[in-house]
Amino acid sequence: MSSSKHFSLQPIAAAIGLSMISVAASAQSADAPAGLEEITVTAQKRAQNMQEVPVAVTAFGSDDLEQAGVETIADLERISPNTQLRASRATNTTLTAYIRGIGQNDPLWGFEPGVGLYIDDVYFARPQGAMLDVYDIERIEVLRGPQGSLYGKNTIGGAIKYVTKRMSGDAEMDLGVSVGSYNQRDITAAGKLPLIEDKLYVGATVASFNRDGFGTNNYTGAENYNKDITAARVSMEFTPTEELFIRLAADKTEDDSNNRHGSRLTTSLQTGEAPQDPFDSSAGAGDKQKVENTGTNLTVEWALSDNITVKSVSAWREGSTEGFIDFDGTQVNTFDAPVMYEDDQFTQELQFNYTNDRLALVGGFFYMDGYAAGAFDVIAGAALGGPAQEPQNAIAPTFVAATEGTADTESRAVYLQANYDLTDKATLTLGGRYTKDEKSATVYKARLFTDGSAGGASALFGGGDLLVLGVQSDFEEGGDWSKFNPKVGIDYQINDDTMVYASYAEGFKSGGINMRADVSASPAGFSHVFEPEDAASFELGLKTEMLDNRVRMNAAVFSTDYENVQITQTALIGTNFVPVVATDNVQSINGVELEVTAALTDSLTAVANMGYADASWDKFLDGAGMDVSDDRSVSNVPELSGMVGFTYETTMAGGSLILGGNLSYTDEIAMEVAVPNQPIDEDSYTLANVDVTWYSADEHWSVGLHGKNLTDEAYRVAGYNFPAFLGDDEILGFYGAPRTFTASVSYKF
Numbered sequence: 001m002s003s004s005k006h007f008s009l010q011p012i013a014a015a016i017g018l019s020m021i022s023v024a025a026s027a028q029s030a031d032a033p034a035g036l037e038e039i040t041v042t043a044q045k046r047a048q049n050m051q052e053v054p055v056a057v058t059a060f061g062s063d064d065l066e067q068a069g070v071e072t073i074a075d076l077e078r079i080s081p082n083t084q085l086r087a088s089r090a091t092n093t094t095l096t097a098y099i100r101g102i103g104q105n106d107p108l109w110g111f112e113p114g115v116g117l118y119i120d121d122v123y124f125a126r127p128q129g130a131m132l133d134v135y136d137i138e139r140i141e142v143l144r145g146p147q148g149s150l151y152g153k154n155t156i157g158g159a160i161k162y163v164t165k166r167m168s169g170d171a172e173m174d175l176g177v178s179v180g181s182y183n184q185r186d187i188t189a190a191g192k193l194p195l196i197e198d199k200l201y202v203g204a205t206v207a208s209f210n211r212d213g214f215g216t217n218n219y220t221g222a223e224n225y226n227k228d229i230t231a232a233r234v235s236m237e238f239t240p241t242e243e244l245f246i247r248l249a250a251d252k253t254e255d256d257s258n259n260r261h262g263s264r265l266t267t268s269l270q271t272g273e274a275p276q277d278p279f280d281s282s283a284g285a286g287d288k289q290k291v292e293n294t295g296t297n298l299t300v301e302w303a304l305s306d307n308i309t310v311k312s313v314s315a316w317r318e319g320s321t322e323g324f325i326d327f328d329g330t331q332v333n334t335f336d337a338p339v340m341y342e343d344d345q346f347t348q349e350l351q352f353n354y355t356n357d358r359l360a361l362v363g364g365f366f367y368m369d370g371y372a373a374g375a376f377d378v379i380a381g382a383a384l385g386g387p388a389q390e391p392q393n394a395i396a397p398t399f400v401a402a403t404e405g406t407a408d409t410e411s412r413a414v415y416l417q418a419n420y421d422l423t424d425k426a427t428l429t430l431g432g433r434y435t436k437d438e439k440s441a442t443v444y445k446a447r448l449f450t451d452g453s454a455g456g457a458s459a460l461f462g463g464g465d466l467l468v469l470g471v472q473s474d475f476e477e478g479g480d481w482s483k484f485n486p487k488v489g490i491d492y493q494i495n496d497d498t499m500v501y502a503s504y505a506e507g508f509k510s511g512g513i514n515m516r517a518d519v520s521a522s523p524a525g526f527s528h529v530f531e532p533e534d535a536a537s538f539e540l541g542l543k544t545e546m547l548d549n550r551v552r553m554n555a556a557v558f559s560t561d562y563e564n565v566q567i568t569q570t571a572l573i574g575t576n577f578v579p580v581v582a583t584d585n586v587q588s589i590n591g592v593e594l595e596v597t598a599a600l601t602d603s604l605t606a607v608a609n610m611g612y613a614d615a616s617w618d619k620f621l622d623g624a625g626m627d628v629s630d631d632r633s634v635s636n637v638p639e640l641s642g643m644v645g646f647t648y649e650t651t652m653a654g655g656s657l658i659l660g661g662n663l664s665y666t667d668e669i670a671m672e673v674a675v676p677n678q679p680i681d682e683d684s685y686t687l688a689n690v691d692v693t694w695y696s697a698d699e700h701w702s703v704g705l706h707g708k709n710l711t712d713e714a715y716r717v718a719g720y721n722f723p724a725f726l727g728d729d730e731i732l733g734f735y736g737a738p739r740t741f742t743a744s745v746s747y748k749f
Contacts, residue, residue: 035549036599041141042161044417045150045362046353051543054429054491054501056144056556056593058609062137062165067647067658067693069706069742071209073132073140073160078643078664078687080142081593081611083158084636087131089718089734090325092227092257093291095130096718099144100560101589101615101637102157102535105672106568109341109372110407110441110515114533116147116155119162120249122297122315123152125370126343129253129293129319135188136205136233138165144593145558146535148485148507149431152366152413156507156535156562166247167192167201167237173749180706180742183212188746204234214738215279217261219331222287225279225737228256243303248296255291259283262720262732264329265679269728271330278714278735283326285336285379293319311351311364318344325376327720327730334728336379345370363416368409374515375404377448380726400448405515407441417487429489429503440478441513443528446471473519479529483508498544509533509566516568516579530581534563550599555592562587567673571623586619587634603649607662610642620673633670633681640667645689652694655701660691671719679731680719687713704744712739 039050043057050059058080060070068079073095077085088094088107097103097115104113107127117124117132124130134140140162147155171193178186185208192203208230213223235249261281267274273282297315304310320342327335351364378401417431447469489503510532517528537560545552565585571578591613598606615637617629645662664687671680688710694703715736722730 036545036552036597041139042163043141043143044360044419045351046355046360051545051552051554052499054427054489054499054503054541056539056541056554056558058142058144058595059139060141061139065134065137065140066702066704067660067691068662069689069691069704069708070134071742072134073162075134076140076142076160078662078689079609080144081595081609081641082144082591082613083142083611084638084669085160086717086736087260087734088127089262089720089732090260090323091128091131091289091291091321092260093129093131093229093253093255093293094321095127096636097127097130097157097160098636099142099158100537100558100591101587101613101634102560102562103636104509105635107341108515109343109374110405110512111566112154112510112512114154114157114509116151116159117162118151118159119295120164120247120297120299121161121313121349122295122317123345123347123368124317125154125345125347125368126319126341126372128321128341128343129255129291132162133207133209133229133231133253135207135231136164136190138163144556145537145539145560146485146505146507148505149415149417149433149487150362152415152433153411153435153437153483153508153510153532156509156533164233164235164249167194167203167235168198170194174746176744176746178704178742178744180211181740182214183210184740184742185210186744199239201237202235203237205232207231213258213279214735215263215277215281217258217281217283217287218276219282219284220287222258224258224261224281226258228258230254230256245299245301247299249299250294250296252294253292255289257289258287259285259289259323259325260734261287261326262329262734265719265731265733266729268328268330270328270332270334273330276329278733279738281326281329282331283324283329284331284333285326286324286338289321289323291319291321291323293317307355309353311349311353313347313349313351315347316345318342327722327732328726328728329730329732330728333379333381335722335726335730337376338379339374339376341372341374343370343372358421360419361416364414366411366413366415368411370409370411371406372409373404373406375402377402401445402448403443403445403516405441405443407439407513407515409510410438411510412436422490425493427491427493429487429491431487433485435483435485435508436480437483437510437532438478438480439510439512440476441515442476443473443513443515443517444471445473445516445518470520472521473517475517475519475528477513477528479511479513481508481511481532483532497546497549498542501539501541501543503539503541504537505539506534506536508535511566511583512581514568514579514581518578521578530566531564531583533566533583536561536563552595552597554595557592558590560587560589562589567620569623580623582621584619584621585617587615588618589613589615589637604646605648606644606646608642608644610640612640613637614639631675633672633674633676633678635670635672638667638669638684641665655694655696658691658693658695660693662689663687664689666715671716672721674721678721679723680716680721680733682716685713685715687711687715700748702744702746704742706742706744707740708742709737709739714738 084098173191176188190205211227213226215224233251261283263276295317354361413435415433491501564583615634620629643664718734
């Protein structure tokens with residue numbers, strides 16, 4: 001998808017970034033601008049100035065997110081270095097998250113994410129429903145690098161912390177409406193009511209996010225890439241004394257958007273259909289999708305003294321997904337799959353904080369009881385789907401490969417981290433976490449057959465005319481793992497404005513059981529359990545504020561050894577080809593990150609970030625046990641990415657007008673682990689965005705106008721790549737949003 005504008009915008013972006021720093025450095029005049037505001041984060045599970053935290057962390061407050069037109073956490077990708085946050089293939093709300101080249105590309109139950117997502121300190125265990133819309137927000141923090149000591153397993157790439165607003169002050173109602181391209185129509189309503197002044201509050205937020213499709217399913221006529229999401233959050237906060245805070249909250253999200261169907265990149269061998277426009281498809285598997293996610297949590301914080309605080313976070317979450325995947329993108333059932341997922345989890349964390357003049361301790365206990373299940377049928381044949389899921393008569397027999405299973409996880413962990421001031425300038429960090437994971441799973445896999453008498457769709461999840469040709473797997477298996485993840489670091493405060501730090505941190509992503517296992521093709525005693533991933537990272541960092549705090553620059557250099565990388569592939573076992581999860585794989589990831597914010601004048605602020613990641617395979621064993629590391633791509637890791645932008649604030653109509661714009665660049669990126677230069681891989685691309693926000697003087701009104709992807713760049717964010725499979729080339733692309741404009745109005749009263 002390359003074009004000449006990639007090469008013209010990239011040097012411009014680089015020039016803007018360099019000139020921004022040089023202009024700031026020369027801005028020492030009598031009318032020098034005020035310093036930058038302090039940013040508070042909880043990256044180390046206690047409130048700190050971001051510039052004093054020896055962790056690579058980027059934070060965005062509610063105003064920052066509003067002014068940048070951030071609608072979902074996917075928008076954070078362009079404003080956080082070495083971060084990829086994208087909707088998974090064929091979905092709106094399943095999250096594919098990578099930080100510093102580590103994440104999860106397979107959302108199947110039984111697999112774990114590599115980036116931890118936390119909503120008000122509650123761990124979000126599954127990627128389904130994790131593509132969060134941003135509303136009722138206080139701030140979002142993006143932590144990069146292994147966070148194993150404080151945040152535990154499955155944070156080996158990093159962690160994302162989504163923090164909602166606490167209630168205070170008088171009764172308030174906030175109404176917001178957004179309209180825009182593709183008939184976008186979003187409505188949010190948030191309110192809070194003090195039942196006992198300054199002590200007991202109740203609050204609620206309701207949101208509806210709707211948009212027509214960017215494209216069309218040309219076979220069924222349904223919208224493709226549309227959005228139909230409703231969400232609600234209710235909470236009660238009680239502060240009976242200055243020392244005690246209690247919050248009870250519940251939330252629910254329903255996504256009734258259509259399945260996202262990918263567009264073909266090659267001509268179909270079955271139908272002769274040529275490649276489609278990026279957002280169009282001719283899929284016949286089905287358009288209807290349903291995703292639900294609900295949760296309840298109770299948080300209790302108690303300050304036992306000026307030095308000691310204890311905190312309890314209890315939470316329950318539940319999710320379900322029903323949908324379809326059409327791998328061939330045609331009306332013929334060459335390779336289709338109805339899918340179902342469900343999950344629930346209970347988590348409990350007990351945490352304590354202790355501080356004195358020289359020592360800060362954070363420790364606690366974490367428990368999780370999680371359940372995930374799913375089922376999918378791979379339908380292969382010549383049966384036709386039909387408009388609005390009304391199947392036509394099949395024209396040939398249909399073969400079905402049915403897979404279903406469950407995965408139960410019980411996890412316990414204890415952790416402790418200490419920051420000790422060796423001197424007035426040097427602080428030593430020592431931390432560690434011990435985790436015990438236990439998993440059990442059931443796996444069922446069978447070959448089925450239907451004569452087509454009731455139509456191709458009768459094959460979905462046990463239709464009435466199915467015949468079991470052979471059971472490939474029907475077993476229960478389990479595994480357990482114990483891990484200790486240490487962290488050691490030292491930071492040195494060169495002066496009041498500059499800190500340098502060095503750290504070593506480890507993390508792991510849990511192992512599991514292969515849900516695609518084929519016992520019938522495996523020798524007796526062959527294990528289907530795969531081992532955890534491990535990451536160990538060295539990091540050097542600099543955090544500084546210069547020119548009377550008018551320029552903030554944070555930089556980090558890291559080197560990560562990434563071992564036991566879990567890769568699903570086909571292996572030759574005896575004389576059979578069997579799907580396995582291979583873990584005899586090792587990566588090296590080395591990189592650099594730079595973030596700069598400069599108050600050039602009282603009105604003009606410039607921002608820039610850059611991420612560089614050099615990722616390579618040190619060892620990669622193919623299905624025959626050969627090391628092919630020199631001939632395999634590393635997925636979801638652009639070598640270079642970055643953003644430059646500005647905000648300009650002035651007065652208008654008695655209020656404050658903020659103008660903003662940015663260019664974000666993403667280098668070439670491989671979508672999957674494969675031989676390099678696959679059709680679904682994406683060339684480099686640049687996105688241009690502009691934002692205008694106006695606030696009334698009384699702070700009741702705000703009006704925004706946001707334009708995204710102004711050059712209407714077509715860029716792939718995911719894909720399926722099955723060449724010469726089942727009589728066709730199933731090579732599909734999924735794309736980021738086209739050019740859009742959104743106008744928003746909100747009123748607080």
